Amino acid sequence: GNSVTQMEGPVTLSEEAFLTINCTYTATGYPSLFWYVQYPGEGLQLLLKATKADDKGSNKGFEATYRKETTSFHLEKGSVQVSDSAVYFCALSSAGNNRKLIWGLGTSLAVNP
Amino acid sequence: DSGVTQTPKHLITATGQRVTLRCSPRSGDLSVYWYQQSLDQGLQFLIQYYNGEERAKGNILERFSAQQFPDLHSELNLSSLELGDSALYFCASSVSGLGLNTGELFFGEGSRLTVL
Numbered sequence: 001g002n003s004v005t006q007m008e009g010p011v012t013l014s015e016e017a018f019l020t021i022n023c024t025y026t027a028t029g030y031p032s033l034f035w036y037v038q039y040p041g042e043g044l045q046l047l048l049k050a051t052k053a054d055d056k057g058s059n060k061g062f063e064a065t066y067r068k069e070t071t072s073f074h075l076e077k078g079s080v081q082v083s084d085s086a087v088y089f090c091a092l093s094s095a096g097n098n099r100k101l102i103w104g105l106g107t108s109l110a111v112n113p
Numbered sequence: 114d115s116g117v118t119q120t121p122k123h124l125i126t127a128t129g130q131r132v133t134l135r136c137s138p139r140s141g142d143l144s145v146y147w148y149q150q151s152l153d154q155g156l157q158f159l160i161q162y163y164n165g166e167e168r169a170k171g172n173i174l175e176r177f178s179a180q181q182f183p184d185l186h187s188e189l190n191l192s193s194l195e196l197g198d199s200a201l202y203f204c205a206s207s208v209s210g211l212g213l214n215t216g217e218l219f220f221g222e223g224s225r226l227t228v229l
Binding site: 034041042043044045046049089100101103105106 | 115117155156158161169203205217218219220221222223
């Protein structure tokens with residue numbers, strides 16, 4: 001069945017460091033891929049998405065490219081800030097009539113000043 | 114502010130009790146989703162309603178039930194509570210039932226349930 005695997009956290013970085021959070025997926029057909037972010041004490045919110053192969057989603061300095069050949073959707077940011085400290089969730093929307101979101105376990109990021 | 118409202122924000126109760134969590138979706142959203150988030154299980158999908166009808170079921174226990182009312186608000190009922198039910202319960206809403214393949218859900222801030 002469909003699944004999403006994220007790198008385990010927690011990830012701890014210094015401000016202005018480069019961030020990569022790995023996400024790989026298993027799916028039939030052509031799913032859409034998403035990154036959601038959960039800031040402390042808040043609900044999840046959509047960070048970026050990509051709906052077809054080679055699409056690049058971007059928002060707030062974060063980017064992720066839908067790579068069908070490697071079944072990956074890694075999240076990257078060139079220079080993290082303390083305010084990026086949050087939990088990041090990778091998810092896919094399964095194709096077909098019975099679409100639903102399949103979630104990764106989340107990766108906690110802490111950015112130190 | 115996502116536009117999704119959940120009440121109560123915090124709830125403390127005892128084992129064996131029953132609680133009801135309430136969710137008001139964003140204006141115009143027809144789908145409501147319930148999720149459970151705990152430290153050991155991550156984010157678990159419980160159930161989805163679309164325009165009053167159950168659309169999809171996830172890992173929802175038989176002790177739990179939900180419904181969506183004509184005004185589109187939803188309630189999640191948790192009964193015979195156990196210690197392991199302590200978690201953050203999120204409600205999310207979307208315009209459709211993902212039929213447009215957007216996959217974008219709007220989450221509330223959650224209801225934190227503590228079972229003692």
